[in-house]
Amino acid sequence: MADLTADAPIADIRTHYLEMTRRRRTYSAIMLAVFVALMVAGFRTADDRNAGGFFDGMHRLFDFPAEVLGEAGQKLAEMPAHFVTFLPSLIETINIAGASTLLGAMAAIVLSLLSTRGLARWPRLIPLFRRLMDITRAIPEIVIALILIFILGGGPVPAMIAISLHTVGALGKLFSEVNENASLKPVEGLQSVGASWSQRMILGVLPQVMPNFLSYALLRFEVNIRASAILGFVGAGGIGYELKNAMSWGKGQYDEAAAIFILLFATIVIVDQLSSEVRHRLTHGAKLKEATQ
Amino acid sequence: MLNIENLTKIFGANTAVDNVSIKVDKPMMIGVIGASGAGKSTMLRMLNRLEDASSGRIVFDGQDVTGLQGADKRRWQADCAMIFQQFNLVPRMDVVSNVLHGTLNKRSTAATLFNLYPTSDIHRALDILERLGIAGHAAKRAEALSGGQQQRVAIARAVMQNPKIVLADEPIASLDPMNAQIVMDDLRRLHDEDGRLVIANLHTLDTARRYCDRVIGMRHGRVVFDGTPDQLTTGAARDIYGADASFSEAATSTSIEALNTQRPAAVPA
Numbered sequence: 001m002a003d004l005t006a007d008a009p010i011a012d013i014r015t016h017y018l019e020m021t022r023r024r025r026t027y028s029a030i031m032l033a034v035f036v037a038l039m040v041a042g043f044r045t046a047d048d049r050n051a052g053g054f055f056d057g058m059h060r061l062f063d064f065p066a067e068v069l070g071e072a073g074q075k076l077a078e079m080p081a082h083f084v085t086f087l088p089s090l091i092e093t094i095n096i097a098g099a100s101t102l103l104g105a106m107a108a109i110v111l112s113l114l115s116t117r118g119l120a121r122w123p124r125l126i127p128l129f130r131r132l133m134d135i136t137r138a139i140p141e142i143v144i145a146l147i148l149i150f151i152l153g154g155g156p157v158p159a160m161i162a163i164s165l166h167t168v169g170a171l172g173k174l175f176s177e178v179n180e181n182a183s184l185k186p187v188e189g190l191q192s193v194g195a196s197w198s199q200r201m202i203l204g205v206l207p208q209v210m211p212n213f214l215s216y217a218l219l220r221f222e223v224n225i226r227a228s229a230i231l232g233f234v235g236a237g238g239i240g241y242e243l244k245n246a247m248s249w250g251k252g253q254y255d256e257a258a259a260i261f262i263l264l265f266a267t268i269v270i271v272d273q274l275s276s277e278v279r280h281r282l283t284h285g286a287k288l289k290e291a292t293q
Numbered sequence: 294m295l296n297i298e299n300l301t302k303i304f305g306a307n308t309a310v311d312n313v314s315i316k317v318d319k320p321m322m323i324g325v326i327g328a329s330g331a332g333k334s335t336m337l338r339m340l341n342r343l344e345d346a347s348s349g350r351i352v353f354d355g356q357d358v359t360g361l362q363g364a365d366k367r368r369w370q371a372d373c374a375m376i377f378q379q380f381n382l383v384p385r386m387d388v389v390s391n392v393l394h395g396t397l398n399k400r401s402t403a404a405t406l407f408n409l410y411p412t413s414d415i416h417r418a419l420d421i422l423e424r425l426g427i428a429g430h431a432a433k434r435a436e437a438l439s440g441g442q443q444q445r446v447a448i449a450r451a452v453m454q455n456p457k458i459v460l461a462d463e464p465i466a467s468l469d470p471m472n473a474q475i476v477m478d479d480l481r482r483l484h485d486e487d488g489r490l491v492i493a494n495l496h497t498l499d500t501a502r503r504y505c506d507r508v509i510g511m512r513h514g515r516v517v518f519d520g521t522p523d524q525l526t527t528g529a530a531r532d533i534y535g536a537d538a539s540f541s542e543a544a545t546s547t548s549i550e551a552l553n554t555q556r557p558a559a560v561p562a
Contacts, residue, residue: 010423014416017389017431021415028407 072258082259086242090263092156093238096231097224100160104167105217108133111168112175113201119179119187121197137169145231159236163224171220178212179205211282218275222268229264239264294318295458295490300349302335302514309335311514312349320490322481324505324522326498328534332514333494337460340492341375342366353457371398374451376480378463380443384436388427388446391435392418395453421449425479441472448479452487459483461493465500477504498530498542 047054072079114120115129141162148158187204195203232240239260246256295317302310310332317323325333338344340351342358351359358369374395382391393410395418400410422428425445430438435446444464451459461480465473481504484491495501501508502522510518510525510533518525518533531540 010419010428013428013431014419017419018412018415020432024408032407 068254068258068261071252071254075255078255079259079262082256083263086239086256086260086263089232089237089239089242090267093228093232093240094225094267096156096159096163096228096236096238097221100163100167100228101217101221101224103160104164105171105213105220107164107168108171108175109206109213111172112179113205115172116176116179118184119182119201119205133169133172135169136165137173139165141166141227142231142234145236146234149235154235154237156237159228159231159238162231162236163227166227167220167224171216174216175209175213178209178216182208211279214282215275215279218271218279221275222271225264225267225271294320294354296350296352297340298350298352300336300339300351301347302332302339302344303347308514310339313511313514313516315509315516315519317490320484320488321506322484322491322504323493323507323509324501325492325494325509325511326496326501326530326533327511329496331511333511334462336511337375337462337492337494340458341373341460342370343375367398371454372456373458373460374454374456376444376447376451376459376461376464378466380435380440380447380467382435382443382446382450385434387432387434388422388438389415389418389431391446392421392449392453395450398454418449418453421452422446425449439472441468441475444468444472444476445479448476448483452483456489459489459491461491463494463496466496473500480504498525501525 043054050057111129111133114122115126115133117123117126120126120129144165145158145162148161149155152158182205186208187200190200190204228236228238229240229243232238232242233244235241243257243260246253246260295315297313297315300310300313301308313332313336325336327333335344339346342361346359349359350357353369353373358373361369383394390408393414396410396414397405404410419428419431422431425448427438427442427445427449430442430446435443438446444467459480464480465476468476477500480491480493483489493505495505502525505522508518508520508522508525509516510529512533512535518529520529527540527542530542531537534540
């Protein structure tokens, strides 16, 4: 046996293991101390640089929401009318999010396959595709949107391109992690019959990873709804533009702001419910199947 | 001591365990045999409360464990150790830590988070590992061990629980004959030396005959045989597995001794 430790006398094993346990405990204690020190130091630095001060401003944290809710409460009767008014711009926002998620996800599938070890078409180019995704992920979508609005003028198209680019990077990374866990056996089987790279990917990999892809894409869709609402603030249209107007005009418009928040919240809830239903069907098979058994 | 009364488990349209009643008076080693899907695993999982019973009762030492919830349920699970076919260890943790998991029912979440186990428990874990002959692997990660060694770590975890019952769900189905024998010998020792009740699902008849004091045969969720190993004739086995006259035990036996009995039969063919 090459393994010498396996034959060592029990007393040695015992002291060796207890020593190891002590060492590990020391390390954990040091780590914990460092963690606490970093937290405290970081918090104090941030608090010092702050114009007001965390503890002085703490009690005012709920002033703004209270004001918004107070005004919304007074004008409760106008709420349904606000919902109808803002529905078109909400649909515009969801449209931007949907189109950019779709475009981004399709590009992300290709890029993720090209940058997964064991699956890549050109293994030497994996770093290139990885960096490409890193770049699209690193640049904030608001920066891309501002540049594009400057070039193309305001409207939904710059927002869509900006969000798509960010989605490519974010989803590509997640997709390629899913790809890494895919079994290579079907791919090898298809290779043995002479299938091309794209055929191997379409038939060997995608059926395995699709449920996971979809679940990540739906999560991204939710994130993108919020992102496209924010881009409305800088002139990309949609519900964000309305929200900016309602909030920057201050008192007297807060009921509109509250209505927009409620609409956004309801949208996220609906998307979340729909996506969990779809994901459940994809991963556990349709309910029809069970019924016929 | 263990009394199973009319235990039933229904999954949708399937009845996995159908009105099973078993009475055990004293600690012994019981082998449960039957074809795949006969309900053996589901029954053991209900005993450990990994699965809830659809109807019926499990009574142990006068306590009805079928309806236990929360902390009471976890306390029962600590008293009722389970050994799995695929070992179900935490692969990235070392062997001793995996054995120490047997005491989790008595540990708080904070102590678990920082991996703080009493030194006396660590000594006991090492004692158990030494008894099972794998103390040399104490500091290795569980995933670095072979299947047979991992299963012995799982047995060590079960012993660490100091359980009243040890359940083993196909403990040797993933092992080679040599390791299967070591693991079965270890399980037998849990009964012989510690006087525990051991219930093992087995898929080879010779293992059941050789190691068990009592054999229970299941088919389609029902108990169709309950007796001593001597009563388990080839005819009885055919009934349990629903097989015809072509059924021969030696053909698929995994026991090393079976090689000797098989060879003369193979020559004329």
